[in-house]
Amino acid sequence: xxxxxxxPTGRQRTFGDDEIIxxxxxxxxxxxxxxxxxxxxxxxxxxxxxxQPHNIIRHPxxxxxxxxxxxxxxxxxxxxxxxxxxxxxxxxxxxxHAHITPSYDAAGTLVGYHSNRRxxxxxxxxxxxxxxxxxxAEERKHENKKEGLAAGQWKLNALLAESGKTYxxxxxxx
Amino acid sequence: MNMLSFGRAAKRSExxxxxxxxxxxxxxxxxxxxxxxxxxxxxxxxxxxxxxGPIGAMQRDINHLLDMTDAFVREASASLTHAAAExxxxxxxxxxxxxxxxxxxxLINAATEHAARLSExxxxxxxxxxxxEDRIKEVVHGVASTATEAEATxxxxxxxAESTSQEAEVAASSAVDTxxxxxxVASASAQIAGAAAEIEKQVEHSSVMAEQALAEAxxxxxxxxxxxxxxxxxxxxxxxxxxxxxxTRLLALNAMIEAAHxxxxxxxxAVVAAEVNNLATRTAKATGEIELMVETIQTATAGxxxxxxxxxxxxxxxxxxxxxxxxxxxxxxxxxxxxxxSINRAVEGTRLVSDTVATxxxxxxxxxxxxxxxxQSASDLSRxxxxxxxxxxxxxxxxxxx
Numbered sequence: 001x002x003x004x005x006x007x008p009t010g011r012q013r014t015f016g017d018d019e020i021i022x023x024x025x026x027x028x029x030x031x032x033x034x035x036x037x038x039x040x041x042x043x044x045x046x047x048x049x050x051x052q053p054h055n056i057i058r059h060p061x062x063x064x065x066x067x068x069x070x071x072x073x074x075x076x077x078x079x080x081x082x083x084x085x086x087x088x089x090x091x092x093x094x095x096x097h098a099h100i101t102p103s104y105d106a107a108g109t110l111v112g113y114h115s116n117r118r119x120x121x122x123x124x125x126x127x128x129x130x131x132x133x134x135x136x137a138e139e140r141k142h143e144n145k146k147e148g149l150a151a152g153q154w155k156l157n158a159l160l161a162e163s164g165k166t167y168x169x170x171x172x173x174x
Numbered sequence: 175m176n177m178l179s180f181g182r183a184a185k186r187s188e189x190x191x192x193x194x195x196x197x198x199x200x201x202x203x204x205x206x207x208x209x210x211x212x213x214x215x216x217x218x219x220x221x222x223x224x225x226x227g228p229i230g231a232m233q234r235d236i237n238h239l240l241d242m243t244d245a246f247v248r249e250a251s252a253s254l255t256h257a258a259a260e261x262x263x264x265x266x267x268x269x270x271x272x273x274x275x276x277x278x279x280x281l282i283n284a285a286t287e288h289a290a291r292l293s294e295x296x297x298x299x300x301x302x303x304x305x306x307e308d309r310i311k312e313v314v315h316g317v318a319s320t321a322t323e324a325e326a327t328x329x330x331x332x333x334x335a336e337s338t339s340q341e342a343e344v345a346a347s348s349a350v351d352t353x354x355x356x357x358x359v360a361s362a363s364a365q366i367a368g369a370a371a372e373i374e375k376q377v378e379h380s381s382v383m384a385e386q387a388l389a390e391a392x393x394x395x396x397x398x399x400x401x402x403x404x405x406x407x408x409x410x411x412x413x414x415x416x417x418x419x420x421x422t423r424l425l426a427l428n429a430m431i432e433a434a435h436x437x438x439x440x441x442x443x444a445v446v447a448a449e450v451n452n453l454a455t456r457t458a459k460a461t462g463e464i465e466l467m468v469e470t471i472q473t474a475t476a477g478x479x480x481x482x483x484x485x486x487x488x489x490x491x492x493x494x495x496x497x498x499x500x501x502x503x504x505x506x507x508x509x510x511x512x513x514x515x516s517i518n519r520a521v522e523g524t525r526l527v528s529d530t531v532a533t534x535x536x537x538x539x540x541x542x543x544x545x546x547x548x549x550q551s552a553s554d555l556s557r558x559x560x561x562x563x564x565x566x567x568x569x570x571x572x573x574x575x576x
Contacts, residue, residue, distance in 0.1 A: 017269055017270070018269075018270060018271075019270060022241040022244075024219070033237075035241050036234055046221065046223065047222060050221065050222075079252050097267075101252065106213075106214065106215065111217065112217070114248065116241075118269040119269060119270075168263075168264075169263065172263045172264070
């Protein structure tokens with residue numbers, strides 16, 4: 001199924017503090033499960049999402065290097081936390097505090113990935129937004145996506161080195 | 175995962191048999207997902223939910239329950255895994271969790287908080303242990319090095335005490351020698367004093383003898399003087415005799431002349447007169463001889479007078495000399511007595527030195543023994559310091575393990 005090109009509207013959507021957005025993917029990032037809150041927030045029907053790549057809800061203002069770090073981390077078997085701006089089917093957007101973890105079967109084999117998103121702390125969001133803006137600006141300096149991604153990664157590492165924190169420590173300190 | 179299309183099918187078709195079949199299929203699906211979850215497989219979900227009625231609600235609720243349970247397990251696992259690696263910042267996210275899930279999450283977070291505090295305390299304890307170790311090591315090293323120094327000092331003290339002891343022995347032996355020399359000197363000075371007294375006695379005796387000799391000389395002078403006057407008397411008498419002899423010769427000559435006048439008658443007389451003349455001549459000749467002899471006597475007497483005067487002068491000189499000698503011997507005797515006193519004092523002093531040296535020797539023996547004990551003590555102290563270091567190491571390693 002082709003991913004429709006959606007233009008962002010800039011409208012904010014929110015969900016409840018006692019709700020969590022849940023989705024599962026296979027090892028290639030194709031959606032295998034999305035809960036009711038996911039469907040509501042992204043404005044998709046279940047059958048429209050199952051089997052689709054997870055970046056169907058990816059917002060163009062998100063730096064690519066964040067997703068690169070995210071996938072590198074979880075494919076290495078580790079959990080990751082990230083503040084992510086998502087895009088609904090109609091172009092509306094919503095910030096989530098995403099927790100992404102690998103899923104294992106009873107034999108301990110990696111079978112896919114799981115993501116729980118909670119409402120982000122507004123204060124933390126205000127801190128992460130300028131960082132993402134810097135990373136995005138860095139990436140957009142390059143026509144070539146690959147070069148842009150490399151520049152973004154380099155910038156992210158530089159920012160982390162400057163703060164003296166690991167990515168995890170930075171996210172938890174927000 | 176099975177596709178369920180119960181709801182839509184139910185709406186589309188009113189056939190009860192088909193509804194019942196769809197319901198059974200839905201129930202079987204719910205049952206499988208729940209059974210998998212009960213086995214610990216939280217990956218299964220009910221998919222393709224289209225029913226908006228109670229069946230769909232049940233399917234969504236089961237997924238919701240599974241999502242919450244899954245989230246709780248993932249959160250709790252992640253937080254505890256991090257805590258086990260001392261990454262206490264990783265807490266269970268309570269947002270989105272309610273009731274028992276939230277309560278459980280809060281309990282885990284409280285436990286993590288406590289573990290973080292314990293960890294901080296342990297880090298602090300290790301830090302304190304390190305500081306304590308540094309300090310105590312410094313102290314113990316100080317003690318050990320002081321003990322080593324003390325041991326070296328004690329050894330050096332022992333050596334110098336030993337050398338003092340040896341020197342005291344030498345000094346004591348020297349003092350004994352000196353005492354002996356002093357005794358010899360004292361005895362020699364006593365002999366000198368005796369000899370001086372003897373000399374004094376002899377000088378006194380010589381003096382008396384000289385005085386006697388002087389008196390004898392005076393007497394001899396007087397005798398010689400008497401002899402001189404006697405010889406002068408003899409000369410006077412000889413002079414008278416010479417005069418008488420001369421007159422006699424003249425008379426004899428006159429008689430002979432008278433006799434010649436008378437011729438033969440006078441012959442006999444003439445013979446007597448010649449005889450008288452002869453006698454007178456012989457008398458004159460004898461007195462001449464006497465005069466010569468007296469002269470000789472007078473010359474001898476004069477020599478004797480000179481000689482006795484010389485003797486007297488010599489004896490007087492000798493007397494003076496003896497007086498001087500007596501004074502000198504007296505002074506010498508006095509000096510010898512003074513010397514004896516000094517020697518006695520020296521002997522006393524030497525004994526004092528000897529006593530002092532003995533005391534010093536005794537002291538140095540005591541010092542040696544004390545230094546020996548000190549060496550022992552210092553060595554003990556070093557051992558104790560070492561043992562203390564061992565205890566401290568053990569204590570600290572135990573401390574740090576906890």
